[in-house]
Amino acid sequence: MTRRIGIKDVAREAGVSAATVSLVLNDRSSHRIPAVTQERVRRVAAEIGYAPNTLARGLRTRQTRTIGFVSDRIATTPYAVRMIEAAQDAARANGHLLFLVNTGGDPELEREAIATLQAQQVDGFVYACMWHRAVDVPPTLPTGSVLLDARPVEGDFPAVVPDDRGGAVAAVQELVDAGHTRIAYVDIDEDPAPLASGLRLAGYLEVLERAGITPDPALHVRGESDAAGGREAASRVLELPADRRPTALFCFNDRIAMGAYAAARHHGMEIPTDLSVVGYDDQQLIAAELDPPLTTVALPHAEMGRWAVEVLLGARDRPSAEEGPVLMPCPLIRRDSVGPPPTRQQPGRRRA
């Protein structure tokens, strides 16, 4: 490979010193260099195709304009990927590059990743999870790192997580507003329960209470987090006697909602005529493709990803320390799976 062209080459061609080139190319306005000189330097630099060596610069300035992005997985859903894309876009917008490392959640690998990244002199770390979790932050994670889709079990780190409770409120309120009073929560059955499960439950209960509806424990069911589990769990409430049967389902996620669709079909109910359904996650491959398209709550992955790097780079104010993680709003996405409750006496009909 031929020698890379450096600042000296520019200096020689432009008839100035290397220092001047550096000054010009970095817009050091403190040293008012005459416009003509600047112009000449820039022209020469462009002509001979000069590009700074950021290693050398970083060595000197102790700033690399790179950030370490360590996450458990890259993504499990197509939407979570937005988190990374948005983070990368925000990094670029601020003149930074992202080192991506996924550790599979292995603490040993996390250690190693952090060490490697520190050796690279990254300017900061984003520590990301692909589900809203409470995490034991790796002890070697430097102060000032920011957590993405994760809240620290302990330690004082800026963190951003989805407002799961608020999202649930929006979802259930949508159902209440449509006139429903018997609303089931088809929860996820996982141990330990994900944070989102409890938060969404809280939102669900909050709306019921505000609407003066007494929660019926029989309407809170749990199933495996997939279509089969959702179908099974939804079936349980759909088989309740007519007077206790829900007219609407708030599902923990879209996959469960997908199962709920199957259960409804199996019970001869049509959506949204006989049964309204709201999901969560807005997984494009599911929510939009279900028949009818599913009303659901979107996770603000992109917003969170951007937030994290902007806070890290100081492009956005750090949240005041002791206020807990920032809650990013989860917008309700209205599609066609919510309608008014059916008029009495005709649930469970087969084709007319």
Added chain:
Amino acid sequence: MTRRIGIKDVAREAGVSAATVSLVLNDRSSHRIPAVTQERVRRVAAEIGYAPNTLARGLRTRQTRTIGFVSDRIATTPYAVRMIEAAQDAARANGHLLFLVNTGGDPELEREAIATLQAQQVDGFVYACMWHRAVDVPPTLPTGSVLLDARPVEGDFPAVVPDDRGGAVAAVQELVDAGHTRIAYVDIDEDPAPLASGLRLAGYLEVLERAGITPDPALHVRGESDAAGGREAASRVLELPADRRPTALFCFNDRIAMGAYAAARHHGMEIPTDLSVVGYDDQQLIAAELDPPLTTVALPHAEMGRWAVEVLLGARDRPSAEEGPVLMPCPLIRRDSVGPPPTRQQPGRRRA
């Protein structure tokens, strides 16, 4: 921030020179340094928590052990993400780190990304697409870069793409082996047609020919690449007169297959009893969750991702130049949507 500890600190503590430390820590066997000295240096280094500054090292050695990964998107399907995870894992296995940049396919951004990464002195580039495409490689992409899920329109770059034709062969052969002779290809309707569309068609026709089945043009239909499109397209063949109607569907992708399921249901057909279906992509959120679970063909994302960085880093032989892209096999994933063709005279029955 307190001064970082460097090689000099180790040298001082160990009572040797910086050069010796470097020699020991880098296993320069040419300089046979006595075991005791080595031991002492290593111990001190560990004790005081020395970690090399890779910028300084890179500046000196002109090797950064980083690689630039530029892709159009990060991922559109949850599986494509495996490509990046696998690439990152392979990089780590070879002591490298990945700079991730997604450009949205914007040539201007690509230029910029390549320049920025070059300024970072990356050791090499992976240029990735999220669909199997023929790409105009950006003119500034250095020779030696490797293409991932993309074949160069021109230029000589190592490249790896899925063996779409082979995957289609496996899929359709599965159907033929089950006894089907009237097999439709529910293709994608997109302009320009993705490479995969034609390749899978070729595979489809190849199997038919080998099985002595004359292709019926009416059985090659196209629909939008989503469930609705798949449903609509599948309906068209399902509504053919009984003697021309297919008993099996080979779908361009799993979303279309999902629509085919809906169409089958709508026509009162059960899968796989009345109709067999095979998809493509093995999108976990769809394929495994459909009822019944979908037999499909998996895209070898992880294998391709690993291949790309291994070739880039020389951990695997470069394919000989003029042989075109490497075709990575697409394995058939057998689930429950394929069965023997129905015995005559009872398609379209409603519930018994």
Added chain:
DNA sequence: TTGAAAGCGCTAACAG
């Protein structure tokens, strides 16, 4: 076997 010295390409004081 080890240390001294010379940079890698750049920035930042400090002179002039």
Added chain:
DNA sequence: CTGTTAGCGCTTTCAA
């Protein structure tokens, strides 16, 4: 205003 000088932390001849 601009050039000289002195490193950033490491590797690598070369000499001792």
